[in-house]
Amino acid sequence: MSAPAGFRRRYGASPLHLLLVLVSFALAVYAGLRLFEGDTFAVALWFVGAALLHDLVLLPLYSVTDRAVQALFPRGRSDGRPAPRVSVNHVRVPAFASGVLLLVWWPLVFRQVGHYTAATALPADGFLGRWLLITAALFAASAVVLVVRTWRWSRDQRQGRGSATK
Template sequence: MTLSTHAVTTAFRRRYGASPLHLLLVLASFALACYAGLRLLRGDPLGVALWFVGAALLHDLVLLPLYAVTDLAVQRVLGKRRAKGEGGPRTGVNHIRVPAFVSGMLLLVYWPLIFRQVGHYTSTTGLPAGVFLERWLLITACLFAASAAVLAVRLRNGGRGAGRSGHGGPAPVAAPGEAGENGE
């Protein structure tokens, strides 16, 4: 008795939890990460290991508590606004989180250029190195301005056409067997 391709794929999905393509992509990403790690460790393995440990400690002991407290403070400030009827934490917090995250990632990736810590950049590329701080600040301002504009539009449109859920999205649907809005 031969098994069809569909039966084999279904059995694989049941056992693995995803498609064979997912497994292939995961294995390819691990291979790429291993290759990059080996290339990275070729120069100064002790320095790279110390950098990774230091980065993990800095993140876990300093940055994580810092942005957790900041996020809590933003939620509380926006929560007080909700009590006054001006929108709630779910409406506004993500409009602060997203641009802050993108700006933080840009800072993390480009901090040597932003803070002019790379002296050989201009001689190597022929491009000016003194423009990155201003550009990062401009990008950050644009991210927050765009997020504020989206929030303003959402709040303005929130009163019109908002479903029962009160967040401008569709009203929740009653589960089978539950009474709907009219007691059906």
């Protein structure tokens, strides 16, 4: 057995994967050290607060939301015929992207930054409308993908049924 094959068997991935993981860890450590050069207590407090907010508020919230979406899209039909495989990812992905955008831009979306115009000479209004438009576009694109997948599935089912009767 060659050395790369033995490495892959023991490690589970290629040496390039290991190298990229080690480089990403080194980059994270470097960024963390640079971050802690400022106000160490405030940074540590922010990390602990973010972890608690995620674990105690956001995780239960998006878990319940995910269960509700899964209940809206059942896996099969009651008559026993196969149903199109509708993935809840058609809701998860645009909701996640919209949430990340809101998390990053929330002060501007909710007009909580009074000095923005003075610092940038740009108007601070319009961020809420843009965020809503981006969110609508994300969900619309996901809906189009869902419609196309469902249409292809039903076409394949019709073609399969037609070939079975011949």
